[in-house]
Each structure stands twice: as structure tokens, then as C-alpha cells.
Amino acid sequence: MFTSSSRRALALFSALCAVGATTLTGYALPAAAAGPGDITWSVAPADAKGPDGRSAIDIELAGGQEVTEHIAVTNRSTKEVAFAIDANDGYLTAKGLFDMRPSDATPTDGGAWIKIPERVTIPAGGTAVVPVKVSVPKNATPGDHPAGVTASVDTISGQVKVQNRVGVRMNLRVTGDYVAKVAVTGLRAEYKGSWNPFSSGSIDMTYTVTNEGNVRVAADTNVQTSGFVGESGWKDTSDAKTREVMPGGRREFTVQVTGVWPLGPITSQVVATPTVVGESIQGVAAQQTTVDTSLWALPWPQLVFLVLLVLAFLVIRTLLSRRRKRREQQAAILREASELIAQYGNKPEKSS
Structure with a gap:
């Protein structure tokens, strides 16, 4: 379940089109989301009987195949609520959080393959299991096609309609030739020294990782700096989820290499190796990429x-x-x- 934060339209346009947009912010969680007034609800992956403990729905199909999954919508309110159900394409925000396109946007990728009921009415404290049918087109390109399914409620705040969405992430993968490849661009380096002559400084580096393959990857990054008095290194040991990049997507990262002495020219090299995020894939060759830059650090x-x-x-x-x-x-x-x-x-x- 990922919760939503409403974005309000300008009051100037509310009389013409009072439609609120929302942002989805994460994976499925067991807690209920706060909704309008006293309406709260949660959405979680499920089987035909109810929630099954998964945090997201992972599907791998060949072109032309279909499967029916389920989500469980639980009304944690004290009154009956009618929820709108929608599906759309997914993406990652600049901070790496999963999000979905607005419900009024027409899906063009994985979200367009999903068929769901438009609405479901759930009594107070009740849970409804909603079928989610995924039909992959025969000509679908191999790789990952992120999507999501949400349950939402509209409320009126003044003259503005606000849509509150809670949903489940769906990782749709089409079988075929998988490619794990990243590019590193926009490498910038800045030396930050210490006024203590007996202390070394550091290099702050910023770079952009672009996923040029067709599967979700995390870039395993190593940074090496070298100068007149030796070398310093840094390796990204953070969780793969925090470094995930969708196919065709890009993210900017900032690292700090310590123990660097300011004695003239310093060369910094970034080596990025993509690893597949999610279900492991056999036989995928990781294409390593290397970029470097130089700067002067006067002592x-x-x-x-x-x-x-x-x-x-x-x-x-x-x-x-x-x-x-x-x-x-x-x-x-x-x-x-x-x-x-x-x-x-x-x-x-x-x-x-």
C-alpha cells in the first residue's frame, strides 16, 4: 500500500474543473491511510481469499499471456464507502519513491494492460477482494513495465475536489531478451578541504545514472580518486531499493570521498555496474560503464x-x-x- 498526498488545483480554475491529483509514495504497508473526514482504508496485494502478505505484486509473462491477480481493499471507517478503482503506469520520483500517473491520465504502458472494476462499495470495517486482470499484448517489448492499482475517494474542500489514493505497486515483466545497462553522465566533482594542515579533505561528487536497458536495475557504484600522494575510494553499500532506476529513467546521486589530500591534480573515476532489481534473471550480462573527471586542489x-x-x-x-x-x-x-x-x-x- 502506498499512501497519497493531495495536490490542490488553483481556486481560479476550481469552478471549471475541480479535480484533485495525488502522489503515491511507496510500497504496500499494513497501516490504513488517512482519508477525507473520518474515512480510512488500506490496500494490499491479495489472493482470492484476502491479503497474502506481499508488499507488491510481481508478474512475469510472455507476450500474449494473461493472469488474474487480486488486491484487498479494507474499509477501516465507521461507515460504508464507495471506492473508485483505477490502474495506471508507474514511475520513480527523484527521491526513488514509487509513484503513479494521475487517474485522469491515459496509461500508455503497463497500466494499459490492466482491467479492474471501476468501483467497489465496502461496508464499515469490511474488506473487498478486487480482481486485477493483466493481459500482455503479443507485441509487448521484453523487460519491465511498472504499473499500479489504487483505491480512491473524492472529497470537496471549499470549491476544490481532492482525490485521495491508496494503492499497490505492480512490477510487470515481459519475458524475452533482457538488457541490464546504465549510463553515467553529468559527473561533477568539488574538493572540500580542511584548514587544519594535518587533516585531509574530501571530494563531493554528483552524477546521473540513466537506465538504458529494459529491466529495473540498481547501479553498484565504485568511486576511486588518485593524486600525487595516493588513492582514496568509496563504494555504495546502500540497499538496492534506494538505488533503483526504471527502464528509461534517470536519477541523480551524490557521494563523498574522504581522505583526499589537496596536492595538485586529482582524478576521480566512477565505475557503475547494473544489477537487476526484483526477481533474479539468469543469463543477463551486466554492462559496466566508467567515467572520470579531473580537478585541481591547491594545498x-x-x-x-x-x-x-x-x-x-x-x-x-x-x-x-x-x-x-x-x-x-x-x-x-x-x-x-x-x-x-x-x-x-x-x-x-x-x-x-
Whole structure:
């Protein structure tokens, strides 16, 4: 179940077309979604008997095949509610959250293959199992075609109609030649140093991963930096779901490589290897891609520290030289005094 947040139309247009849009934000969850007023409900993957514990519906079919799945819509309100049921194409937001096209948009991909009842009326506290028929066209292209099914309720807020949607993600995969391939573009690097001359800095890198294959992938990324004083590395160990990219989709990522010393030119290399997300696929060759960029990082803290060392050396050297000269002068005065004393002290006294 993914919950929705309503986007309100401008009041200027509400008199002409008061239709609210919603955003779907995640996988199926057991909690009920808050709806208009005191209406709450939940939607979950199911079999013909009821919820079956899945978080999403995964389907793999060949072109021309069909299957009937189910979703369970539970009315957690204290009154009977009529829910609108719709299906549409799915996609990922910039933050990697699953979303669906608005219900008034005509589906053009996986959402167009789904047939469902338009409405279902559920008594207070009741659950309805809704059949979801998926028919894959014979000429469907191999790979993933994300979609979703929602149950929604409309409410009026002032002069604006707001649609609240709660739904289930459907991962539709058409069998055939699967391709797992990504491209890395827009690589930018910026060095951030420390004013402590004994501390290294870091490189902040931003890049865009585009899925050029036909299946959902997560880019396993390794970053390597090299300069005059060695190399530093970074590897993305986050969950694959947080790095998922849909076929034809793109996402921007930011990483930080630490332990980098600012000693002139630094080369940064990004190596991205796609891995299939979801059900494992045998025989899919992952096509690795590599991009690199260079920047200059001048060692200002180290240079300042070096200048201070030189100045301190010169100051100490000057002070020591002046002290040595004073001592030499004092020694010379003492020698002269000793000679005078010796000279006049050895003369005989004149008798009267």
C-alpha cells in the first residue's frame, strides 16, 4: 500500500474543473491511510481469499499471456464507502519513491494492460477482494513495465475536489531478451578541504545514472580518486531499493570521498555496474560503464603552514644571530678589560 498526498488545483480554475491529483509514495504497508473526514482504508496485494502478505505484486509473462491477480481493499471507517478503482503506469520520483500517473491520465504502458472494476462499495470495517486482470499484448517489448492499482475517494474542500489514493505497486515483466545497462553522465566533482594542515579533505561528487536497458536495475557504484600522494575510494553499500532506476529513467546521486589530500591534480573515476532489481534473471550480462573527471586542489593550508614555518625559522635565526653577536661583543669587552687590568696591574709603584 502506498499512501497519497493531495495536490490542490488553483481556486481560479476550481469552478471549471475541480479535480484533485495525488502522489503515491511507496510500497504496500499494513497501516490504513488517512482519508477525507473520518474515512480510512488500506490496500494490499491479495489472493482470492484476502491479503497474502506481499508488499507488491510481481508478474512475469510472455507476450500474449494473461493472469488474474487480486488486491484487498479494507474499509477501516465507521461507515460504508464507495471506492473508485483505477490502474495506471508507474514511475520513480527523484527521491526513488514509487509513484503513479494521475487517474485522469491515459496509461500508455503497463497500466494499459490492466482491467479492474471501476468501483467497489465496502461496508464499515469490511474488506473487498478486487480482481486485477493483466493481459500482455503479443507485441509487448521484453523487460519491465511498472504499473499500479489504487483505491480512491473524492472529497470537496471549499470549491476544490481532492482525490485521495491508496494503492499497490505492480512490477510487470515481459519475458524475452533482457538488457541490464546504465549510463553515467553529468559527473561533477568539488574538493572540500580542511584548514587544519594535518587533516585531509574530501571530494563531493554528483552524477546521473540513466537506465538504458529494459529491466529495473540498481547501479553498484565504485568511486576511486588518485593524486600525487595516493588513492582514496568509496563504494555504495546502500540497499538496492534506494538505488533503483526504471527502464528509461534517470536519477541523480551524490557521494563523498574522504581522505583526499589537496596536492595538485586529482582524478576521480566512477565505475557503475547494473544489477537487476526484483526477481533474479539468469543469463543477463551486466554492462559496466566508467567515467572520470579531473580537478585541481591547491594545498592552501599546507602552504600557509609552510610559510609560517619559514618565517619562524628566519625569526629564530635572526634572534640567535643577534644573541651571538651580543655575546661576542661582551666577550670582546671582557678581554679588553682583562688586558687593561693585566697591563696596569703589573707596573711597579713609584717610590716617594
